[in-house]
Amino acid sequence: MRMRFIADMMLGRLARWLRLYGYDTLYGVEDDDEIIRVASQEGRVILTRDSGLAGRAGRLGVEVFLLKSNSLEGQVEELKELGVRFGRLLPSKARCPKCNGPIRIAPKEAVRGKVPECVYERYEEFYVCERCGQIYWPGRQWTEMLKVDKKLRRES
Ligand SMILES: [Zn+2]
Known part of the structure; x- marks a missing residue:
């Protein structure tokens, strides 16, 4: 487990x-x-x-x-x-950083009106936290996180 x-x-x-x-x-x-x-x-x-x-x-x-x-x-x-494995950061496998809830893919239609219009227009991929409802998309913040991810997973 x-x-x-x-x-x-x-x-x-x-x-x-x-x-x-x-x-x-x-x-x-x-x-x-x-x-x-x-x-x-x-x-x-x-x-x-x-x-x-x-x-x-x-x-x-x-x-x-x-x-x-x-x-x-x-x-x-x-x-x-200590044996904890850190695989590639994948939104589909992540848990919500705010509340620890499970995250699932949200159909684009479902986030209309819940994210800024420009974000809705620009992105096709959305995720929602099943617990707190926070919506995520692979925007600038995600790019920043991938940089940290790369640093964290670099073999020492
Ligand atoms: Zn959450």
């Missing part, structure tokens, strides 16, 4: 990227006990830079990845060493 995660409050950027890579990743739980409880209940791996939290989770038998790096790139490298 694919790994699922819960990231602590220090790892928001990493959480958004894991979602983009298709990993079911919870983020936004502030309380350490709650993080441990949710991880244990849902079989999620805790991601943290806090050795205190990592120690407590470990003693309770909850799987935890203690990360050392400050940077997104460094954190991704550490996860790779």
